[in-house]
Amino acid sequence: MSVAGALAGGFVGTVVLTTTLRAGSELRLTRMDLPFLLGTAVTADRARAKAVGYALHFAFGLLFALVYYAVFVAIGRDGWALGAVFGLVHAVFAGTALVSVLLPVVHPRMGGTDTAAVSAALLEPPGFMMLNYGSGTPLVSIAAHVAYGTLVGGFTALGG
Amino acid sequence: MTGPRTAGYAPLASYAAIGDGRTLALVAEDGSIDWLALPDLDSPSVFGALLDPDAGQFSLAPVAAHTATRRYLPGTNLLETTFATASGTARVVDALTVPGSGLAPARELVRRIEGVDGEVPMRWRVRPRFGYGLAGTRIARRLGVPVATAGSDALAVLSFDAGQPEIGAGEITGDLVARPGSAGLVVLSAADGEPLVLPARAEVEARLSATADLWRDWAARLTYRGRYTDTVTRSALALRLLVYAPSGALAAAGTTSLPEQIGGERNWDYRYSWIRDSALALSAFLRLGCAPEARAYFWWLMQASQLTHPKLRVLYRLDGGARAVERTLPLSGYRDSRPVRAGNDAAGQTQLDTYGELMRTAWLYANGCGHIDVDVGRRLAGIADLVCELWHQPDHGIWEVRGERRHFTQSKMMCAITLDLAVALAGRGVIPDRRMRWWRDEADAVREFVETRCFDPRRGTYLRSAGSTDLDAAVLLALLHGYGDARSPRWAGTVDAIRADLASAAYVRRYSGDDGLEGTEGAFVACTFWLVEALALTGRRSEAARLFDQALALGNDVGLYAEEVDPGTGEQLGNLPQALSHLALISAATTIDAHPEPVVSPTVGRAAPGRSR
16 A cells, blocks of 8 residues: 555546546536636636646546545545545545535536526536536546556555 | 529529628528528527428518518628618628637627618517427526527527517517618527626627628728629638538538428538538638638648548538437428438538538648648648549549449549649649659559540540540539640530530530439539639630629629529529539639630640649
């Protein structure tokens, strides 16, 4: 079990997660676009938002890998299967709280239930389990996060 | 007025186009948007009532009986429709906006409703149907805004002082009363594969204004100033709607499957870029001073054709891809004209004229626009080599006949032009000159073939194909591109024969004889303008100008041209707006202006392949 392994897993896992989400979009299963959502919190410029969003997305991917690592250390266990379970929990948390509830609260360009008349454009909120972005979104999100967790768990274990 | 709807279908002449350089919508004179593909011009439609009444529509009109007049706001692609009723007058401005610096929707369609006088109760109804009306579309609300979704497509319908949006069965509706000083907006915000952006009113108004300014600035930069300035400017603006901005490709038209014969099978998908249009397109861009568009188009063409080098596909996708698999959609078709097709199997045909078009495009680019790099130069030389090997073979010809291949005259003429231009480019050091002698010899051989096998000395005219008795107006295109001497008796005879046999007033058929398809078709608009230009080039400028003035009647009230016109009824036919029609119009107008009486026709032959335009 090592931090380097967790970070490597976090990087590879984020690559796989991002690719899975893009594939879901190309397969017309979802309109979820995490880099776009993250980037528009920083800038209103579309192109720049995508670029910034990808950078933030990878930073968060590494950050979550460290959180996974901390939990692995705390419970004294790691591995591919445990990582997959963490990924599943992560996906459910993201769908029910992190993205669907917290993101609209902190995102300066996302409307919520308390939004009154506004003078600037708002992003469509994700809704419960991000279902506003398509009925296939929960499935794609869970698959992507389980893949991410599996890789973080596995790489952490491989790291000795 | 262009006439009432027939079984729910508006006359094709009733459509005006709006666009943003990525996609295009068609607005009927009665205020209904019957076509909008999202997110791009070649994507499936969300409003497809043009092809099936159940395939989606966005109507907006006074509730009471009314008349409508319309125009494009000068120098723009913003459409203004004025509705007059017994109780008052209201004005609607339609546009697809161009994004600015803020967070804008991926695609945004704006309808701005202003009261002019009196009170005009109006109603709008949005019936979105994604995927040509074939995908299951659901409607719900987000932050109180009606949103239609299907798969990764979404469309939000926002109303600002244009009535409270109500969700009904598969539709979103609203009512308002237009009064003097009132201004309401109905805005469609579209997303594909990402969350929707729900814009604020002030941002929409700003984008609408900026979009108008952008079009005005672009039109003001056009360099053509002549006797047809207004007409040419409108055609240039129509062409600009067909330029797919992300790649620079020029779509042949904005629609699919609008019939060449009502109820017939000649219904094709034209939302691709044809090599056939390339030389006329580059020439038009250069004549109008649109160097950025010319550069973008040329390099798109070089990139797309690289995939299939040295052979050329007849057409390429707007993103440069070569695959255009044709499929039939289960739609009723415009006034029962079936099949409705998406994709185009003509992509895989053999059309030898395309090589001449590409070489002439390169010639025009090298002369008037920019530098051709070494790699492209090598590829052009490779294309000349290929033409030396291929020109003996029969092909499908420019008109993409679906029967057996023939030795089409126009194809052979374009092969000669290919090789002449290759020799000229090599002579200037633009492309490698190792095979120059071969190209010159083969060019002579092609000309020998054309002049002996494709010319009828008794009638004094070039024929449609070797050994045929039919005529083909496409040979005029070879004259326009520089084949032979425009002042020769052969071209004079050909122009006369085509005028006598294929033309009736301003209506010109493409060819006589069969084409492997059932049914007939209308007069081909581009052929009319080619005939105009041929008259000017052969020294009959006055006749050319008269015919040009007649030909302007082939367009609709806002200056848009479809592919064809029914000579019997004057009804527009085929896909629209049609790039080739507008390209031919621009070419003819500028040629007439460039040939004041008495006509000084160019001397064109093997040694002078690049008649300056």
